[in-house]
Amino acid sequence: AQTVTQSQPEMSVQEAETVTLSCTYDTSESDYYLFWYKQPPSRQMILVIRQEAYKQQNATENRFSVNFQKAAKSFSLKISDSQLGDAAMYFCAYRSDIIQGAQKLVFGQGTRLTINP
Amino acid sequence: DVKVTQSSRYLVKRTGEKVFLECVQDMDHENMFWYRQDPGLGLRLIYFSYDVKMKEKGDIPEGYSVSREKKERFSLILESASTNQTSMYLCASSLRDRGYYNEQFFGPGTRLTVL
Numbered sequence: 001a002q003t004v005t006q007s008q009p010e011m012s013v014q015e016a017e018t019v020t021l022s023c024t025y026d027t028s029e030s031d032y033y034l035f036w037y038k039q040p041p042s043r044q045m046i047l048v049i050r051q052e053a054y055k056q057q058n059a060t061e062n063r064f065s066v067n068f069q070k071a072a073k074s075f076s077l078k079i080s081d082s083q084l085g086d087a088a089m090y091f092c093a094y095r096s097d098i099i100q101g102a103q104k105l106v107f108g109q110g111t112r113l114t115i116n117p
Numbered sequence: 118d119v120k121v122t123q124s125s126r127y128l129v130k131r132t133g134e135k136v137f138l139e140c141v142q143d144m145d146h147e148n149m150f151w152y153r154q155d156p157g158l159g160l161r162l163i164y165f166s167y168d169v170k171m172k173e174k175g176d177i178p179e180g181y182s183v184s185r186e187k188k189e190r191f192s193l194i195l196e197s198a199s200t201n202q203t204s205m206y207l208c209a210s211s212l213r214d215r216g217y218y219n220e221q222f223f224g225p226g227t228r229l230t231v232l
Contacts, residue, residue, distance in 0.1 A: 009157065033217065044121075045207065045223040052217050091159060103148065103211065104175070105221060107160040 002027045004094050006108035013082045014116050020067075021077045021111045023092030030054075031097035034068065034075045035105070039089040048090070051075065053097075079113075087115045120144070121224035123208050129230045136195040138227050140208030147213035149191035150221065151175075151183060154205040163206075166191055167213055198231045205229075 004025045013019035025034070036048040051059045051068050059066050063083075067076045079086055092108040124139035140149065148167050152160040152175075162175030164183040172183050180202060184192045191210075195202055205228050209221040 004159075006159075035220070037223075044225050047220045050217065050220065103214075103219060104150070104162060104165060105160075107152075109157055109159040 002029070002032075002094050002096070002106050004092055004106050004108040006090075006092055006111050008111045009109070010112045010114070012114040012116055013079075015082055015084060017082055018078060018080045019082055019113065021079075021090055021092075021113065023075045023077070023108055025073050025075065025092075025094050025106075025108075027073070027094065027096075029096055033095045033097065034066075035093040035095065036064070036066070036075075036077045037091045037093060037107075038086075039091065039110075040085075041088070045091070049077065082115050084115050084117065086113060088113060121208055121210055121222050123206075123224040123227050125227050126225060127228050127230075129232065130195075130198050131232050132199060134195075134198050134231075136198050136229065136231075138193040138195075138206055138208075138229070140191045140193070140210075140224055141189055142191075142208075142210040142222070143189065144210065144222070145188065146210035146222075147188070148211045148221075149185065150209040150211075151181075151191065151193045152207045152209065153177070154207055154226070160207060163193065198229075200231050203229060203231045 032053045034051045039045040049061045063080045093105040121142045150165045151163045166185045182194045208224040211221045
């Protein structure tokens with residue numbers, strides 16, 4: 001079974017600075033997808049960024065980028081120019097590339113990010 | 118916009134009560150999921166469904182059951198609520214598609230307290 005580990009329960013950063021959230025995973029599969037989800041306080045969880053395992057190029061979405069290291073099974077999220085609205089719980093998630101079934105997500109424990117003004 | 122709604126944001130029940138949590142999505146998604154979220158544990162999958170009347174156990178199904186009679190609605194049932202089921206419950210839905218752009222969309226969550 002796949003597992004996802006986020007070793008940083010809490011992180012904080014000064015507004016406008018850069019912060020990196022860590023995620024490692026364990027799998028024997030070669031094809032899969034990785035995601036970062038954001039859960040703002042009292043608001044719905046939303047997708048921040050996604051990565052396909054067979055793509056070596058790191059995904060980027062505006063101020064959010066990932067560092068995907070397949071051999072090391074590492075998938076970190078970098079937030080540049082941090083803004084107050086980035087304060088949230090961030091979850092790393094894994095999905096197998098399977099044909100049938102419901103394509104379940106396996107989540108990490110989460111990292112609570114605080115932005116200091 | 119995809120919309121996933123849950124019947125209650127906050128719910129307080131007593132030990133032994135039967136509890137129903139309802140989830141509705143409006144985007145014709147095949148897949149629906151129920152998770153519970155606890156501090157330090159992240160989201161854990163309780164049950165999921167990839168079609169009407171189909172259900173499969175997730176990682177922590179004990180003490181829960183589900184029902185999916187219509188494509189848009191997925192209900193989580195606590196047959197006899199216990200205090201260790203106090204948690205945040207999140208519903209999600211997605212297309213039945215293995216592709217890159219398939220993502221799960223989440224509801225706002227129901228914070229259940231069992232006294």
